Amino acid sequence: MARSSKKKQPANNEEARAEKKKEVIEVEGIVKTALPNAMFEVELPNEHRVLAGISGRMRMNYIRILLGDRVLVELSPYDLTRGRITYRFR
Structure with missing residues (x-):
């Protein structure tokens, strides 16, 4: 009776994305400075x-x-000084 050592993979991309989404912290902020290479300095509410x-x-x-x-x-959660802009409010 050999057991499979493969890990169970998510059924589709949406489940995989939802699992990764749990690990991130989403915060609203205001863009203060535009830097080279499409980077921005964003000020958070705190x-x-x-x-x-x-x-x-x-x-x-x-x-x-x-x-x-x-x-x-x-x-x-590992580096709170860097982030990714995912949405721009109107």
């Missing part, structure tokens, strides 16, 4: 500043981010 880049979906859809825009930032 007045901390994080360095954030644009997510791939926002790049594909040519969503422009300007100074003063309200954005949603995903932060990794």
Whole structure:
């Protein structure tokens, strides 16, 4: 009776994305500075500043981010000084 050593993989991409989504911290902030290479300095409500880049979906859809825009930032629990901009509020 040999047991399979393979780990159970999620049934589809949505489940895999949902599992990864649990690990991130989502925070709303305001873009304060535009830096080279599509990086931005975003100020959070607690007045901390994080360095954030644009997510791939926002790049594909040519969503422009300007100074003063309200954005949603995903932060990794491992490094709270860097993040990814995932949404620009209107």
